[in-house]
Amino acid sequence: MATLEIRELSVGYGPVRALRDVSVDVPPGAITAVLGGNGAGKTTLLRAVSRTLGFHRGTGTGTIRFDGRSLDGLGPAQVVAAGVIQVPEGRQVFARMTVADNLRAGALGARGGRKETAAGLDRVHELFPVLAERAHQRAGLLSGGEQQMLAMGRALMAGPRLLLLDEPSLGLAPLMAARIAETIQEINATGTSVMLVEQNAAIALRLASTAYVLDVGEVALEGPADELAASDEVRRRYLGVVDETAAEDATQAVAGPSRSLSRWSA
Amino acid sequence: DTGGGAETDKTGVKTGEGVTDSKITLGALTDMTGVYASLGKSVTQAQQLWVKETNAAGGICDRQIELTVRDHGYDPQKAIAAYTELEPDVLGFAQFIGSPFVAAVEQRVDGQDKGIVLPQAWSANLLGSEYVRVIGATYDVETINLIDYLLAEKRITEGDKIGHVYFEGDYGENALAGSQHAAKEAGLTIVEQKIKPTDNDMTAQVSALKQAGVKAIVISAGPRQAASLVGVAAATGFNVPVVGNNSAYAPQLLATQAGKALQKDYYIGSSTLPIGDAAEGPAKLAKAYAAQYPKDGLDNGVIAGYNAASVFGEALKKACESKDLTREGVGKALLTIKGFGADFGISHDFTDPAAPSTRETVIMKPDAKTPGGLKVVRPAEVAPAAESFASKS
């Protein structure tokens, strides 16, 4: 049975409906990708799993089960204790704490003891050497990408059983993005299931075995990643195909939404 | 509204604000939740006791006395508001704690309201008004008498230095005026140490005075500061006599670390006998008060309050005789009172608004055994320096 199963999940923020009857499965040891445009509800979905909707005055209905155990009514900390670790959107490093302390914070949710933590730290450091170099720099002073690495490393410190990634490649240079991709595969290989929210659909679909496409709060498409990758819809909206056209659009601004802006004179 | 609306009752007594055919209403602006809470509580309860007794004895001028109390918690805004609130409905104020606030309303009192106000404060700055009348020696006079006591006891002599630790504000600075006068007269030098009511630890002051080589210390501050000062001085083997004004002592201190030291060489001046005194006046009051408020301890606030109330009562009686219970009437009556209050060991003379009602001071000493924690060491006396001293410049 599925490691993580989400059934008929609906979430609203006050009047705003962010998710409608969303059902998602993350099979054990698999990587599941969730695609979708801005405001599709991807982050909301992860918030619902980690039970941090409360911080945004969001409320949800439906059931979320992890290893058959219902997560409803648990606090974020308990979800973490269960082994569900999230890398939040937009890095969210503890800016005023040192890099080292950020990693220690990550280890707080770990179930393992000192030894595991130490091992985890070494692993993170070899993945992202810069984090070792900057151990005593305040995280807020890191570059965007470095912060993204820190956020990733911080989550790994917790020794997750299910890893929720909200746009892990955000702001990463191509090389580093590729590196992250490998990492995700490695982690997954060691038996950690992964739920991957990615804008970089190319990477996402390459890594994932199954994928879901959210569109304004509902599951528009779902299925094996390779099949989706083949579908026109996905190719057009989420895959590299676009970039060529984007170029033309860009160069001789013809794209639908764009019109020209008169110069301001006053 | 200066008693203009005065009418005359059947017995031909003219009446005005705060007086009906059956009732005379007095106000009390006190502090029961602020810095002077302990004083305020005793004074107020003593005055309520006086009201009870007076009414039991048939009231004054066939009228029952009523005391309306407002607690301003030593907050100027509340104090002024309370005055404004009560002023139209009371004949006068038997109590007003907080000399700054008294000063603040003085204009109104003299200018239009013209109701008697008896502050529980002894600052000479309050003198000079026909209606705001300080009962007892002002802090300056009191201080002169205290220093005189030290001289008389040969604890200090011409040429000595004495320290004066005093509160910022009218209380301390008025006392300082006194000590400076006394020093001039007796050829002493004053070493000043000004403090704020929030200072509770007198260590630094003591070391400073010690280094200055003072032979005695005057303290014009609150009880806490006195306790700390005396305690530290004693503990550091700096054995000089310390004298303090009436506001610089509270019996509660005897229970503290400083208790021992206080009973050694500390003296307090006041314009009444201590509540624990054997004399008939204090004894009777102590008994009645203890009966009325068994839970509450005795202190000199009790006498101060009771005394003030009875002064007001006396004025009312006199005003009644001259058939004029309007504010002017009572004001005039008060101006005729002299030689009053002997049963508390001092006779007051209210005929001169510019002078304190007495220049005498009783010197007392903390003593755990007597109720109220004070015993007399020198009965009421006026120092020559105090006689000559003119409070107001």
Next chain:
Amino acid sequence: MTTFIELLLGGLSIGSVYALIALGFVVIFKATEVVNFAHASLLLAGGYVTAVLHDDIGFWPALGVGIAGAAVVGSAVEFCVMRRYRGSDHSVLAIVTIGVDIVITTELVRRMGTEVLSLGDPWGDDVVTVGGVTLAETRIAAFVAAALLITVFLLAFRYTSWGVSMRAAAENPQTAALMGIRLGRVSLSAWAVAGALAAVAALFLTVFPTPGLERATSFAALKAFPAAILGGLDSTTGALVGGLVVGVTESLATGYQSDLSFLGRGIGDLAPYLVMVAVLLIRPAGLFGTKELARV
């Protein structure tokens, strides 16, 4: 010269009391980034419990209960009030603590009435004299306690996960929660600790040379504000240094006030604030406080 030494030592000794109080502010600030104006009332609570109990159960047990009591009050404040405001802006929370302070203080002052309560400490008014300079034993005890506690917390913050969780929770609650940090527990513990510290501070603030615990004691706690700030609101070391600086400044300004009389007398209370302002002009985050991040 001895004056100077005596004033200096006197200042250091009272300073260590301020340091203890300041430490209380620091703990709360680290854990919640809120300036806790209710600290004075916690202090009063701790002192009160100790004071009423020491006659019956003896000083040390009473102190123990007092510390526990203050810790409980602190936790109660967190649980009943602060917890409900998570996510509110920090200055609002600071102001909320003012409200809390008023309520607690009013209640305690009501109970205390006009009494001056002694805490029944073992040191009494004993003093030790070294080279013509006398020091109250209570103050030596205070100094030791302050140094000890502050070291403990320095280590705790740096090396325990408690410290990390505390800072994380303070800086970004949501992400802290995502790290498995139990926000409730963290802030609760912080408030409990602050309460306990307040009780200890209360002890040294009310024993000799000060007469005892009474309604005005909480005002004295104010002196810890400049201490906490000039040291740096989020630095334990800062609390110690700040406390000592304030104590010494105050003591010297008082002792030499006759030489400073051109400034008007009684600048004892003022001086610490002047020093504080001077420090802040040069170091806007205090001597040891963490500077504002300047990166986007």
Next chain:
Amino acid sequence: MSEAMPDTAQEPSVGPDAGAKPAPAGSGRTLTGPLRSIRTYLWLAGSVLLLLFPFYLDRFWLQAGLFAMAAAIGAIGINLLTGSTGQLSMGHAFFLAVGAYGYCILAGESSTENGHELSGLGLPTWLAAILAVLLAGAAGGLFSPIAGRLRGAYLGIATLALIFIGQHVLFNAGSLTGGFNGRAVPPLSLFGFTFDDTEVVVAAVPFQASEKLWYVALAALAFSALFARGVLRGRPGRALNAIRDHRIAAGVMGVPVARYRAGVFVLSSMYAGLAGVLLALVFQRTVPEYFGMVLSLEYLAMIVIGGLGSVAGAVVGAAFVTLLPQVLTHYSDSLPLVSAPGTGGLTPGEASRYLYGAAVVAVVLFLPGGLTRLKKPGEKK
């Protein structure tokens, strides 16, 4: 979202919610027709009522009202600083003092009051009032090196210094301040009309200082409130919020951060100064003890109770905090469980402190936006 800061620059009761939380979509500034007209009527009725008070209330209530209005002005000022710029200030009482004493010194004649040589410039009182406000602003300006650089709590405590400096000066600069005695406050006079206790009968109602001053205060308050709203809803308001929410970004957007921080500090000082002048006129004598820290804290309490960042909030909060104790003491006899002082039991003084403390806590708890949010239900945490 720990930097969450109340939204500001909004009309008292409309506008996106002032609580530390995003407004639900839709709650725009725009108001539907009927609602608006209802409000205008309410405003009208309210103003008329206010204008009529002096004819019906006695001096005590008028004075209470005057205190409240003065406080309201001061509260609006500190709300500009704390509510809209996120700069905590505990030095507000100092600037009230500058206003109050400034007025006395500028307007008062040189004289001798019990022992103190008082110097005064004897300017026309209306001019003195204006100058006093400017003086307070200048005092704020002097502090701007600090106000411009410090943030939040640090500024808050730093401004505490002002209180102590202020008190020290008030007590020690005798020749200007009258020391502990304070100074007599020269009554304001405009176009030959003097706002003092000399009785003027208007419609069979004797007008004394309080009655006359009432209208001055009302005018001052109205002006202050409108001015503040203009500022908050305009360009400066946006700049201030930007500084509060993201200092660096604000600078990059072209906002001179230090200048604006200092600027708003000066402005709020001027508000305090105006409040000070009014208070002085009501007190008729300055009392140094008054301008202490407790006063500053009360002002902070006011803006939280009323609603951070909103002008109406400041006014409501000020009224609440100043009137509560008065009402309680006044009706202490008729209130349950509150007993007159000296009779044992809960004294009105204590009762009002409990209530006031609890109010600060409760209001923020149940109405995150302060009392002024009462009208916008359906917003629970």
Next chain:
Amino acid sequence: MTTAPAATAPATAPAALAVRDVTVRFAGLTALDAVSFTVEPGSVHAVIGPNGAGKSTTFNVLSGVYRATSGTVHLGSTDLTRLAPHRIAGLGIARTFQNLALPPHATVADSLLLGRHRLTRSGFLASGLRLPSAAREARLHRDRVREIAEFIGLEKELELPAGILPYGKQKLVELGRALCMEPQVLLLDEPIAGMTADERRRVAAVVADVRDSLGISIVLVEHDMGVVMRLADAVTVLDFGRRIAGGTPAEVQNDPAVVQAYLGTQE
């Protein structure tokens, strides 16, 4: 205290932005090491490089957030090197932030209006007294804000608090806020990070439109090579704070150093 820095209406031909030997050091590390490049007027100049190469630092220097340890930055003839951020903004240099820097509770409209700060006058007095001048100004600029919002497709979100918008939209708001400054030079730090392909297309188009219709210079930091290669007229490549390559996209793309340090051998 109430006047804003003088608005400089964008000159038809904006000046060149010249970065000369800029070095930035922080305790122990050199974030920028004698970096030089010139942004030709009206061109799109991309700055690329691995994470931590110094791109945002460059932006921070250009916008006055950081002081260059040495080196100079000139806009035309004016030296920006030591100017405060608001002065630089006053000269018409606008930027977006890599990590969002939007007030979460202010409405999008207000955020955009903040962008107009440098172009507007009314200070405390004018706004407080609601002088007609202030009112007129406000109207004028609100209209322009709406215009810009429509241009980038935010018209529907204008009255919402920025904080509740999805990440991608918030990035758009930042872009809009920068545009509202009517800049001569627009610094975009990863404007399309976190967007889906077609969203990228739209924003890319917007950027192109901006350059074409306003003729302003744009400095672009972006990791999406596809977009960079096609939008940029010139590219500067940084690595470990050093400029390791520069030139046309084509040149750069095939530069082995760049491939080795940044692009990797892409599939």
